[in-house]
Amino acid sequence: MAESTxxxxxxxxxxxxxxxxxxxxxxxxxxxxxxxSELRVFDLHLGPWLEELKTGPVQVTAIQGDVTQAHEVAAxxxxxxxxxxxxxxxxxxxxxxxxTIHKVNVxxxxxxxxxxxxxGTRFLVYTSSMEVVGPNIKGHPFYRGNEDTPxxxxxxxxxxxxxxxxxxxxxxxxxxxxxxxxxLVTCALRPTGIYGEGHQIMRDFYHQGLRLGxxxxxxxxxxxxxxxxxxxxxxxxxxxxxxxxxxxxxxVGGQVYFCYDKSPYKSYEDFNMEFLGPCGLRLxxxxxxxxxWLLMLLAALNAxxxxxxxxxxxxxxxxxxxxxxxxxxxxTVSTDKAQRHFGxxxxxxxxxxxxxxxxxxxxxxxxxx
Ligand SMILES: NC(=O)C1=CN([C@@H]2O[C@H](COP(=O)(O)OP(=O)(O)OC[C@H]3O[C@@H](n4cnc5c(N)ncnc54)[C@H](O)[C@@H]3O)[C@@H](O)[C@H]2O)C=CC1
Ligand SMILES: C[C@@H](CO)CCC[C@@H](C)[C@H]1CC[C@H]2[C@@H]3[C@H](O)CC4=CC(=O)CC[C@]4(C)[C@H]3CC[C@]12C
Numbered sequence: 001m002a003e004s005t006x007x008x009x010x011x012x013x014x015x016x017x018x019x020x021x022x023x024x025x026x027x028x029x030x031x032x033x034x035x036x037s038e039l040r041v042f043d044l045h046l047g048p049w050l051e052e053l054k055t056g057p058v059q060v061t062a063i064q065g066d067v068t069q070a071h072e073v074a075a076x077x078x079x080x081x082x083x084x085x086x087x088x089x090x091x092x093x094x095x096x097x098x099x100t101i102h103k104v105n106v107x108x109x110x111x112x113x114x115x116x117x118x119x120g121t122r123f124l125v126y127t128s129s130m131e132v133v134g135p136n137i138k139g140h141p142f143y144r145g146n147e148d149t150p151x152x153x154x155x156x157x158x159x160x161x162x163x164x165x166x167x168x169x170x171x172x173x174x175x176x177x178x179x180x181x182x183x184l185v186t187c188a189l190r191p192t193g194i195y196g197e198g199h200q201i202m203r204d205f206y207h208q209g210l211r212l213g214x215x216x217x218x219x220x221x222x223x224x225x226x227x228x229x230x231x232x233x234x235x236x237x238x239x240x241x242x243x244x245x246x247x248x249x250x251x252v253g254g255q256v257y258f259c260y261d262k263s264p265y266k267s268y269e270d271f272n273m274e275f276l277g278p279c280g281l282r283l284x285x286x287x288x289x290x291x292x293w294l295l296m297l298l299a300a301l302n303a304x305x306x307x308x309x310x311x312x313x314x315x316x317x318x319x320x321x322x323x324x325x326x327x328x329x330x331x332t333v334s335t336d337k338a339q340r341h342f343g344x345x346x347x348x349x350x351x352x353x354x355x356x357x358x359x360x361x362x363x364x365x366x367x368x369x
Contacts, residue, residue, distance in 0.1 A: 008037040008057065012242070013080040013121075015067055015112065016087030017041035018050070020198045021127065021191075024235035025084055026050075030058055032239050042067075042076045043087065067108030070115070077115035082242045085112045085170075086127040091159055092323055093316040094306050098158035105162035106169070113173045113184075120179035123245040125238055126170040128188040130227060130258065131160040135329035143225070144265075146335035147256055157322050167256070174254035185249045187241060191234045191259040192227030192333060193268070195275075196353065197360040199231070204318065205272055206361055209281040216276070217286045218269055219295055219319075220327050226268040227332040230353035233261040233346045237338060244342040252341055258333040261346035263353060268327045274354055279361045292328075299324045 012029055016022040018041065026041055030053060038059040041050060046062050053060045065072040067087045077083060089096055089104040109126065116124050134142050136154040145151065155161040167188045174186040195202060209216045237259050245252055264271070273283050299321045309315045338344035348356070 006034045008035055010035045010082065011038040011040065011080045012036060012082045012084065013040040013042060013076055014084045014086060015042045015073075015076075015108075016085070016127075018043035018045060018047040019086065019088075020200065021194060021231060021234060022086045023047065023049070023198060024196070024231045025086060025238050026053070028232070028235040028239050030056060030060075032236070033243065040076055040080060042073075067111055068103050070111045073108075073111040074115040074118060077112070077121050078119040080119075080121050082123040082125070082245070083112060083116060083121055084125045084127070084238050084242055085109065086238070088127065088163070089159075092157065092326070093318065093320065094303075095314060095316045101158040101162050102165075105159075106165045109166035109169055113169060113176075113186075116184055117173075117176055117178050120182075122178055122182055122184055123242065124170065124173070124184060124186040125242050125245070126167060126186065126188045127238070128167040128170075128190045128256065129160070129163045130190050130192045130331060130333070131326075132164040132167050132190060135326055135331045137325065139325060139329045141330035142332070143330055144332050144334035146333060147258060147337050171254050171256070183249075183253075185245045185253040187245065187252050187254065188256045189234070189237055189241065189259050190256055192229050192331070194231050194234055194259075195228050195263075195271075196231030196357050199357075201318070202272060202275065202357070202361065203364065206276055206279065206281070206364060209276060214281055215284050216269070216273075216281055217284050219286070219324075220267050220269055222267050222270055224267050224328055225265045225330045225332045226271065226327065227260075227265075228263045228268075228271050229259045229261050230263060230346075230348050230350075230357075232348045232353065232356070234259045236347040237344055240344050241338070241342050248342060255337075255341065257338045257341070257344075258335050260333055260335060260338070261348070261353070262350040264350065265332050275357045275361050278358050295319070295324055296321070 017026045036058050040061045042063045050062045063076050089101050170186045176184045306315045
């Protein structure tokens, strides 16, 4: 951690600052960015927890706003030194329409870029996703790949399509002249599946397990590896790269970085059991009971039901053809690019990340313990 005697003169804006990742970024900035004077937290829905942050040495400004509204974004960005753009519509379950996903993720990102250009903000960090690369719809494995690994990225689903488009916009904006004549410096971070305190899908699996009498049923072969990264380390990577964008603009500007740490390579379900197991759930092997073709059939049935029921209600289960394909295709990263470019080392060990996540699950209401 840098010296606490440093002058506090920097203004940061975090869009999506009340989301799962955003909250960790906000808290991490307050803990680990000693030059911070004001932290603007911009979100469609503000969290009540923001209030408790307003008593420290940093001015925390909560801004209820919508990234699709250019004027709201411009007002929030004006005067900020750094923008961390984490707001996004994370939907692979068919809850939102493709148009809405595009509007929030692509138009929202355009608005952030234009606001930086118009107001003279020079540093922009974009929270992208592994999904801009894959897994692709052909089911090709991406095994311990890095940022330079060739891979046929084929996007059909609205979410990865939107993240890929937004990421491209951010990278293309690197070097654009902002108000005042200096160049914009941008980069994109690509987390794999994030886990940790506040992870909604982990919460869903936990409650599903409780409803099923403490059991979850294996649907994905244990041999399929799915990349995961602890939310605290993803937040730390954002804070670090934001700090280094000015000093290392030539190296970091226009670059993409996978988010990684020491979390083990496992299947999606086996990884979840690292936390859900100690909280009283067990994973029941069902390969003979539920062969892959049956899961595909169930996933297709869910998609059909979603479509049929749409006029009446929103039916959006976790299992659909897209989520099944993602969970069933190996996608893991092995890279040190962030370490080489801006000195990133995970702040939280695997043991620490695991313990924190287990404690959070245990603290949930209705624990199976
Ligand atoms: N959860 C994951 O495993 C991964 C997430 N990501 C990316 O990380 C970012 C954060 O994701 P999460 O924290 O998981 O999602 P989240 O849904 O918890 O957080 C997103 C936040 O953005 C806000 N938001 C949504 N629409 C908005 C709008 N129109 N205007 C202003 N704010 C808006 C939401 O209110 C929410 O607080 C997203 O950009 C997502 O694409 C990337 C890789 C993996
Ligand atoms: C087949 C089911 C039986 O248990 C399991 C279904 C699990 C899925 C809901 C998840 C499997 C992989 C997840 C995605 C992955 O981690 C990559 C992601 C990156 C993002 O940017 C957003 C979230 C997500 C798409 C994530 C969503 C949930 C899964 C599909």
